[in-house]
Amino acid sequence: MNLQDQTIKCFDCGRDFTFTVAEQEDFRSKGYTHPPKRCPACREQRKAERPASAAPRRADFSAPRRMFSAVCAECGKATQVPFEPRGDKPVYCGDCFRKVRPAR
Numbered sequence: 001m002n003l004q005d006q007t008i009k010c011f012d013c014g015r016d017f018t019f020t021v022a023e024q025e026d027f028r029s030k031g032y033t034h035p036p037k038r039c040p041a042c043r044e045q046r047k048a049e050r051p052a053s054a055a056p057r058r059a060d061f062s063a064p065r066r067m068f069s070a071v072c073a074e075c076g077k078a079t080q081v082p083f084e085p086r087g088d089k090p091v092y093c094g095d096c097f098r099k100v101r102p103a104r
């Protein structure tokens, strides 16, 4: 497979930049399979803004929604609700919730 210079539009500044053969080879040797989305200048800027050692913010995306165990006030079944039951309001399981709050 012959490598060729590629022209890529920078994701950040929107300018076209050249992804040279040398860079592509360098990229591949590092195990990257996708071309960069940003021009060298923007890449440098991003590196300067957030060092590679910064904690990833993955939790924002993939953290499962916290569920709480509760007992349905209607049928007494154990259920899971996405909020913490405080005892001031009855908690219903999915089935009973639909029953006590009929959709109009």
Ligand SMILES: [Zn+2]
Binding pocket: 010, 011, 012, 013, 014, 015, 038, 039, 040, 041, 042, 043
């Ligand atoms: Zn750029």
Ligand SMILES: [Zn+2]
Binding pocket: 072, 073, 074, 075, 076, 077, 092, 093, 094, 095, 096, 097
């Ligand atoms: Zn129920």
